[in-house]
Amino acid sequence: MNKIILWSVPLLLLSSVSIQGVSEALPDKQAELFTSPKKPTDSYLPVRSLASIPKGEFGDKVRMGYQLFVNTQQLRGQYVGNELNCSNCHMDAGRKANASPLWAAYLAYPAYRKKNDKVNSYQERLQGCFTYSMNGQAPDNDSPELIALSAYSYWLAMGGLMDQYQVAGEVPELSDKALVLGGKRDDFSLPEAIASAMTMDERAKLAGRGFPAIPKPELAYSPERGAEVYKAHCQACHGDNGQGLAIAGIYSLPPLWGPDSFNWGAGMHRVNTAANFIYENMPFGKSITLTNQQAWDVAAYVTSKERPQDPRLTNKGVADLAKQYHQHQGYYGKAVDNGPMLGSKAYPVNPDK
Ligand code: HEC
Ligand code: HEC
Numbered sequence: 001m002n003k004i005i006l007w008s009v010p011l012l013l014l015s016s017v018s019i020q021g022v023s024e025a026l027p028d029k030q031a032e033l034f035t036s037p038k039k040p041t042d043s044y045l046p047v048r049s050l051a052s053i054p055k056g057e058f059g060d061k062v063r064m065g066y067q068l069f070v071n072t073q074q075l076r077g078q079y080v081g082n083e084l085n086c087s088n089c090h091m092d093a094g095r096k097a098n099a100s101p102l103w104a105a106y107l108a109y110p111a112y113r114k115k116n117d118k119v120n121s122y123q124e125r126l127q128g129c130f131t132y133s134m135n136g137q138a139p140d141n142d143s144p145e146l147i148a149l150s151a152y153s154y155w156l157a158m159g160g161l162m163d164q165y166q167v168a169g170e171v172p173e174l175s176d177k178a179l180v181l182g183g184k185r186d187d188f189s190l191p192e193a194i195a196s197a198m199t200m201d202e203r204a205k206l207a208g209r210g211f212p213a214i215p216k217p218e219l220a221y222s223p224e225r226g227a228e229v230y231k232a233h234c235q236a237c238h239g240d241n242g243q244g245l246a247i248a249g250i251y252s253l254p255p256l257w258g259p260d261s262f263n264w265g266a267g268m269h270r271v272n273t274a275a276n277f278i279y280e281n282m283p284f285g286k287s288i289t290l291t292n293q294q295a296w297d298v299a300a301y302v303t304s305k306e307r308p309q310d311p312r313l314t315n316k317g318v319a320d321l322a323k324q325y326h327q328h329q330g331y332y333g334k335a336v337d338n339g340p341m342l343g344s345k346a347y348p349v350n351p352d353k
Contacts, residue, residue: 032267032328035213035276042207044097045104045160053155058173065152068145069094069102072134073250079145081135081350082308083244083251083260089133089268091281095156097208098280102153103160104209109182111204122150122182132266135308136350142180150179157183161203167191211276217296221271223336226301229294233283234302242305257305259347264310264332268303271329275299304331309346318343 053062068075070093072085087093094102109122123146127138139145151174158171172189184204237253238244244255255261267273279295281287290298310332313321318341322333331342 032270032273033210035210037214038098038212038280039207042097044208045157045206046163047095047103047156048159048163050093052159054170058151061148061151061179062155063152064144065148065150065155066093068148069152075136075145077352079130079134079136079139081137081348081352082255082262083246084134084254084262086129086134088254089277094153096281098210098212099277100210101156101208103156104206106150106153106157107183107206108204108209109184111182111184121180122153123180125182126150129266131311133262133268135261135263135266137353142176146180147176150182154179154183161194162191165191165193165197167193211273211280213272214276214279214292214295217293219293221275221296221300223297223301223304225293226297226299226304229290229298230301233290233294234298237284242302256302257307259308259351261307263308263349264343264346265312265325269307269330269332271296271299271303271331274303278302300331304336304342306342306345307347308351309349310343311349313343 050066053059053066069086069090072080072087073083089100090096090102091099097104105125106122109125110119111125112119123141126146126149127141130136130138154174155171161167162169162171178188184200186200188200234256238256239253241258242256243258243260244251245253251260262268268277275296278299279288279290279292283289310321310325312325318333322343326332333341333343335341
């Protein structure tokens, strides 16, 4: 706890520094997922109770993955450079349908990426969220952390499939090498009852994956109108400056922008991704109560605030990076309300390094 309090001091000092140049090229590991609207007929994979995680070495990996996912701050200063936990966005410990659940994600990797003509494994996708959503430095391939997070995801996915298709018994154990690849592969071994019920492509597109797409707004989204929505529906929890709420250095309500939140490379900085997430999952405890328009407007407001730099920035500058990586619905490289160009006063990447 002391450590967390100490770290906030350099954060404050550094927050006035403008662009942090990071020269090494980072691959784009946080590309936009395909999204589709929710259907009334959707039914979701059942999730096993955490109490049923088995004893023994494999169960210990699953448990460690769960622990890292809900208390990612234990990796602060090492792999995490902000005040978030994975479960702040992947809610209910990565189990909630329509809050990008891990059980659906696991079965969608390895995934072919047209953009770099490369296949991304599950652990590479996990690394993407460390680099951008957690504003940190991702653990290495095959590290205990990525193996544990993969084991937890696999256990949720396979346990859910087994329960759905009434396959009895414990989730079969997998080697570390196999765990980090993900479940969308021909050689992924599955009980016959599951393999014959669903194709690999169907398993990779389970209902509840990602955040459901909401319709386009009637009026073009507006940060100005969003500010009003924010005051009325968000500020009580997330603070008047999006800073969240920490008690004795531990955040109980996560920051939405500023130095302690996700960076400009994270998926949540896109207006559409944030709108989809917010409509479905916020206000916490009262979700699906905003109008479609309110969700878009407040998403525009939240994503038009300054946050930690996109770690892919080079000495060519913000405008160049915006051209290369930000051809989507987002404010990086743009100015709002005659303010400075967003990204030009960004906070540090991975401030603890
Ligand atoms: C600030 C919010 C946020 C945080 C924190 C966050 N993520 Fe993500 N994550 C996202 C978004 C947004 C996506 C892309 C989902 C989409 O576009 O629908 C994503 C995608 C993923 C995916 C792929 C999902 C899929 O179905 O393909 C995995 C796996 C994942 N994150 C794991 C993690 C892990 C592990 C952590 C913590 C180390 C983490 N995330 C922290 C927002 C977040
Ligand atoms: C009752 C308190 C509460 C209200 C009101 C609320 N939130 Fe949240 N919000 C939370 C909590 C708690 C989490 C983390 C969820 C978790 O860890 O399970 C969260 C997470 C988030 C996240 C993802 C994590 C991050 O820090 O980026 C976003 C984005 C977000 N909220 C936006 C909003 C918006 C926009 C509104 C208003 C429409 C809103 N919230 C209203 C409590 C609240």
